[in-house]
């Protein structure tokens with residue numbers, strides 16, 4: 384069964400949500416907290432090692448009820464089943480969206496074989512059984528890939544660096560030669576393994592970087608040494624072979640794994656090598672738990688479902704344009720760019736599932752940074768700016784390193800921010816604060832010290848940052864994206880929007896080489912090219 388195609392704004396629930404929105408648009412969350420002693424209990428979920436508090440959102444019980452009605456009308460239950468059953472729901476590319484099979488309790492046979500290949504390879508690399516061309520054990524791994532073939536593994540290796548082994552990992556993505564030049568300063572060809580990761584094996588940046596790196600390697604070592612130092616991850620085995628990497632050094636992936644959801648596949652080879660196979664499978668097992676929760680829990684108790692629906696509520700009724708994510712862990716810094724690809728490449732769509740232009744807003748803009756750093760940078764705008772920006776705060780109960788004092792201060796900030804966003808600071812409180820000031824100073828400061836409050840946030844409190852909890856967290860966001868795509872009646876798993884720039888760049892390259900600018904180009908681009916060539 385394919386996904387239904389239905390304009391969400393034409394559902395009964397949408398009309399009811401609109402009427403309801405007009406009633407509660409300006410309602411104060413604090414009033415709701417005062418009126419309803421059960422608000423926190425009703426709007427928070429405890430699941431495994433996660434505690435998710437939705438109560439500081441601009442929703443009441445009625446909002447949640449209507450959002451759930453919307454989910455039913457848009458056939459979210461059926462859509463989830465279709466996804467998990469491997470139905471080709473990526474209709475524009477005629478592919479299934481089946482990354483959940485990579486981490487399922489019962490994996491397809493080819494996935495099991497693939498995991499076995501990853502296990503054997505990573506173990507040989509880590510123990511030093513696998514040797515480089517000069518007989519030395521490997522010390523460094525270089526992942527060469529871009530987009531989904533870079534952001535996921537790079538983010539996980541950094542997020543879980545506490546669990547890392549002795550292997551140094553490097554990620555080369557940008558075609559900018561400064562990136563490769565910096566890499567060459569750090570690595571020794573005798574002890575470095577290169578993993579060329581490209582689902583299509585047709586991505587220009589990756590292929591050019593891989594060729595440059597291979598030439599550098601051959602200069603230092605030899606052509607014969609390439610087969611001991613270069614492996615590939617791809618679904619295009621023919622192109623890998625043409626590039627000169629042997630089939631036995633190739634890790635497969637399948638067309639039913641979307642690039643931005645691929646870290647659970649062979650794309651995660653660098654994760655398995657850097658963290659060890661056990662940690663990699665713990666990551667998969669964590670994601671699997673979130674998959675079971677998402678596919679089985681009633682929607683009212685379903686974390687990704689509520690996250691997705693509440694985000695739709697802000698996007699389409701409050702007309703918010705962006706959402707911020709602030710993890711209180713330095714290790715999670717790269718979660719933001721990872722989510723930007725996952726969220727924005729998936730749901731930044733203008734055409735609905737019937738091929739019609741949408742007449743409502745789709746994908747949100749995701750941005751953020753780690754706390755508490757972010758508090759000293761952009762939180763001013765969250766607290767006193769004119770825009771409404773829903774926020775996810777992610778924190779951990781236990782620190783990894785044993786410095787409890789730092790962790791206490793870090794988490795005090797985590798709690799204080801959602802509290803400040805909610806409560807704000809009233810005129811009376813400001814009045815007290817400036818009681819001793821001169822009348823002139825009072826006049827100048829009173830209005831500026833006010834915080835209106837009533838700003839939404841969701842607190843995600845997790846026991847500890849582990850491979851398993853990381854797997855759960857990432858799967859949670861993946862499913863949130865899915866929920867939104869279903870409600871917005873769009874195809875979340877293609878990315879046609881990235882093609883035009885690639886095509887045009889291919890046409891500009893020869894113009895730069897030959898210093899001959901195409902006169903048909905728009906005037907601005909022509910002038911830019913002239914400036915560049917001058």
Ligand SMILES: O=P(O)(O)OC[C@H]1O[C@H](O)[C@H](O)[C@@H](O)[C@@H]1O
Pocket residue numbers: 529530531532580581582583584585586589642643728878881
């Ligand atoms: O893995 P690859 O085929 O090299 O693709 C790498 C990336 O490039 C594309 O342009 C897409 O925008 C991404 O979704 C993809 O992850």
